[in-house]
Amino acid sequence: MILRILNYHLGKKWFPVSVRLMALVVFVVLVFIGFSSPTKHPVFVNQLSKINLTTSFVWRLWWPLIVLSAIFLGRVWCMICPVEMVTTLFAKIGLKRKRPKWILSGWGITLFYFFVLTVGITIFELDANPMYTSYYLLTIMGISMLSGLVFEKNTFCRYFCPVGYLLGIFSKMAFWGWRVKDKSICRSCTDKSCVKSDYIYQLNEKSCGVDLYPAHVDTNNHCLLCAGCLKTCKKYTPDDKSLRPNPGIVKIGFAQDLMQGKPMQIAEWFFLFLLTGSMIFEMTHFQIVYGLNLLFASGNISSGLHLSEGILKDVIEVFYLYFLLPSILWVFPYILLSFFAKRVSVRQYLQSISNIFIPVIASFFVGLVFMEVVTKLPYYKYIIRDPGGVETVKAVLFRQIEMPQMPGWSEWVFSAILILLIVLGIIFSFRVIHKLAPKMNLEQNEKLLFALPVVFIVILYAEALAYQLF
Known part of the structure; x- marks a missing residue:
């Protein structure tokens, strides 16, 4: 029942875009509050880290909950993350250059996460200082914009997001995932709107921006649950409408991704x-x-x-x-x-x-x-x-x-x-x-x-x- 309701709403134009817009507003508010509480005094920072909304929300609520949600529900955070929407919009007006091999290798995420862990958290303790946390949030958004302006598709979420591998690894434990319901429908489809380059940069009915073909998705590692392929499958229907939309969130069983090895x-x-x-x-x-x-x-x-x-x-x-x-x-x-x-x-x-x-x-x-x-x-x-x-x-x-x-x-x-x-x-x-x-x-x-x-x-x-x- 829950999956049916969620898939129904994912087929609507207002979802998840409206939720992402609200998340973007929250993002801006958190950045503003972080900068409104600047201090470097260790005693003051130690107390402030516990009761400032920015540090408390980002590191003591948001971070733990996205980990928990990934373990049981997969990459649902990516569904409502405002950064995906922002980087796609910038990619629409950007240079759309092909990604070099060093980006496709996947090391971008690992190196970014290493930098955040070592320089950001261990040395500068950005998780304790609200001002540093705001700088971190702006850095995330800035890199997503820059990658969008330079490279094609949604490069940031697939190859740079510092929580991308984290969500991908833990989502192997999830009960459900994004799959096509009948692969034979995809094989007979003549439109292939879900991967067509004409629709990559659209807001709703868009083809996959992270290099996935829905019929081949059999793990939760990389799909952002944006439902773009669901909407293209719903709108561009050269075949029998009763057979589509074909992609959606389905129940796969706890840790079935992991069992594939x-x-x-x-x-x-x-x-x-x-x-x-x-x-x-x-x-x-x-x-x-x-x-x-x-x-x-x-x-x-x-x-x-x-x-x-x-x-x-x-x-x-x-x-x-x-x-x-x-x-x-x-x-x-x-x-x-x-x-x-x-x-x-x-x-x-x-x-x-x-x-x-x-x-x-x-x-x-x-x-x-x-x-x-x-x-x-x-x-x-x-x-x-x-x-x-x-x-x-x-x-x-x-x-x-x-x-x-x-x-x-x-x-x-x-x-x-x-x-x-x-x-x-x-x-x-x-x-x-x-x-x-x-x-x-x-x-x-x-x-x-x-x-x-x-x-x-x-x-x-x-x-x-x-x-x-x-």
Whole structure:
């Protein structure tokens, strides 16, 4: 019933364009509020990051929820994202140049995400400062406009969007996806409006801007759910209208995309590699890691290396968190696997076997989303009263009001929920392994594969402790 209603509305001209316009208005408001609260004082920024609407919405609500929605519903955020509409409009008036090979390789997204993680979040902490967050939002929009002006079609969303691979990877777990309902209709179609170049830059009835042919779409990786092909299929009907529109959102079953075991691109895997660095960092916020670290409070790595605050320490921390620790995390399971299953190549491990870790990674982020959203609930009343947060922070610093605190036991509850979710993720990884082992010619090593998700989590936990000591 839900899918029928959603497909019905996707066939209308006003949807999702109207929702994207509203999202664009929200985008502008968030940028304005971020710039209305400029400050660099660390104490002020620390308080402001919790109650400023821009930082709270972008990093504590929007970011967690798009991850959660991708895991269960696929790339639904792309359906209403205003950036897709903006970059397509700029591409309509742009140079429409062919994309070079380095863009088609997929490394644009990975490098952009790497820059955001290392320079943006780790060094400049743009997720804490509202002004920096506004600069980040404007940078996203600026790059989307520039790519639209230079390259053909919707280059930004397919090849540059920093959350593109994130949504694509997690959408492999989703219950539904965009598919054609009957491929024979597509084979007999003489119009092919869904891929016709005449309709690429239209607002509604448009052909695919991210290089997909609906009849060949069998994963959720890249489709933006813009419904352009649905509308062209509905409008340009040289054949029997009763057979069309043919594309739409259909139920495919939980994680059926993942069960196919389609190899990742190396650039896509490296994105996953960077994502595990984020997992190590985020795990330190849970009591199961933070509590144990108190046993080692007498010293840490940075003091042992005589590193003071500054750019050198930041660079070393970035290398430690996003290269050294993830390298150990990914190399150790491969060594274990290759020792007992010598037929496994590095490429097969990175592109195919790495799929078995996705349920565990997804389950971790579900736990993280739950913690992020719940712990910020006490702050929402202050955000509604004072979106900029400046006056509220002043009241806090002058002790006119006291910010609410979560009860101490809640931290252990979050840790317990995380452990439960990870256990469920490991169990689901076992199902994926059972399906993929024959496809990868590893039936004889299936029991060994079952050990890999457990090893992955154990190493991840140990590395979270190691990073906490930095």
